[in-house]
Amino acid sequence: MKIVVIGGTGFIGSKLVKKLREHGQEVAAASPSSGVNTLTGEGLADALKSASIVVDVTNSPSWEDAAVLKFFETSTRNLLDYEAAAGVGHHVALSVVGTERLLESGFFRAKLVQENLIKASSNSYSIIRATQFFEFVKNIADFSTEGNKVRLPPALFQPMAADDVASAIGRIAMSSPVNDTVEIGGPEQFRLDELIRRYLATRKDPREVISDPHARYFGIEVSDRTLLPNDHARLGETRFEDWLSHAMKQLPKTDLQPA
Numbered sequence: 122m123k124i125v126v127i128g129g130t131g132f133i134g135s136k137l138v139k140k141l142r143e144h145g146q147e148v149a150a151a152s153p154s155s156g157v158n159t160l161t162g163e164g165l166a167d168a169l170k171s172a173s174i175v176v177d178v179t180n181s182p183s184w185e186d187a188a189v190l191k192f193f194e195t196s197t198r199n200l201l202d203y204e205a206a207a208g209v210g211h212h213v214a215l216s217v218v219g220t221e222r223l224l225e226s227g228f229f230r231a232k233l234v235q236e237n238l239i240k241a242s243s244n245s246y247s248i249i250r251a252t253q254f255f256e257f258v259k260n261i262a263d264f265s266t267e268g269n270k271v272r273l274p275p276a277l278f279q280p281m282a283a284d285d286v287a288s289a290i291g292r293i294a295m296s297s298p299v300n301d302t303v304e305i306g307g308p309e310q311f312r313l314d315e316l317i318r319r320y321l322a323t324r325k326d327p328r329e330v331i332s333d334p335h336a337r338y339f340g341i342e343v344s345d346r347t348l349l350p351n352d353h354a355r356l357g358e359t360r361f362e363d364w365l366s367h368a369m370k371q372l373p374k375t376d377l378q379p380a
């Protein structure tokens with residue numbers, strides 16, 4: 122049974138490819154660097170020959186509104202068409218928890234278009250919505266930084282380790298299509314401002330986190346529960362503190378300050 126991971130060279134994709142291979146699966150990692158481009162269709166027909174499952178963990182190189190919309194809309198249409206022609210039995214796509222509540226952002230409008238194209242197609246599918254990755258926490262801090270201050274709302278969120286994201290995708294991809302959306306999240310809830318404060322303090326990062334209910338998350342107004350997964354979400358095992366202490370051991374001492 123051949124599995125094609127589109128975006129298999131990316132952050133999540135490379136973890137997923139490794140895990141599936143460790144479980145003895147036949148996996149092809151596809152991306153522009155291996156001659157497969159979902160935007161243009163280049164290399165897709167060959168890549169999907171005799172594939173049973175296709176996992177889409179791509180991301181747009183640009184998050185500018187028009188570019189990101191074009192990326193997810195065109196790529197998803199191409200993928201679904203080429204998969205139907207090749208007789209692929211399961212289309213799996215990674216999306217983000219809360220997408221429909223985050224539509225102030227062009228990125229999430231594009232992710233919703235991606236999800237809706239999949240749902241409207243005749244392909245069998247599983248859409249996986251994940252919460253923020255632990256590895257993404259630094260990006261949240263950096264995006265919300267002005268000078269030495271990081272302004273963030275005290276919204277609840279339930280981030281998860283990228284390794285747990287990849288494991289969950291692998292399990293769902295190897296199961297029958299759910300023809301629905303599955304949410305996945307971390308094992309614990311935090312306040313966004315508190316977790317970023319704790320993360321920066323551990324990294325000896327001098328930035329000060331200001332709690333502000335009106336501060337925006339990537340330019341989006343969020344309320345207490347905007348970022349939380351639903352009650353049926355499947356939860357990863359890795360706790361933030363365990364991930365952080367492991368991540369700190371990997372850092373050279375010189376990198377304790379913000380990169």
Ligand SMILES: NC(=O)c1ccc[n+]([C@@H]2O[C@H](COP(=O)([O-])OP(=O)(O)OC[C@H]3O[C@@H](n4cnc5c(N)ncnc54)[C@H](OP(=O)(O)O)[C@@H]3O)[C@@H](O)[C@H]2O)c1
Binds near residue numbers: 151
């Ligand atoms: N960050 C979070 O906290 C979070 C949370 C939930 C869900 N997600 C979702 O996770 C997904 C994957 O994110 P990531 O961080 O793993 O992405 P990433 O590291 O940026 O990897 C993107 C992948 O997409 C490939 N790609 C780019 N353009 C392509 C094209 N035209 N055709 C085919 N492949 C193309 C890249 O290939 P090359 O290496 O060849 O360029 C790369 O393999 C995203 O859709 C995101 O929405 C993220």
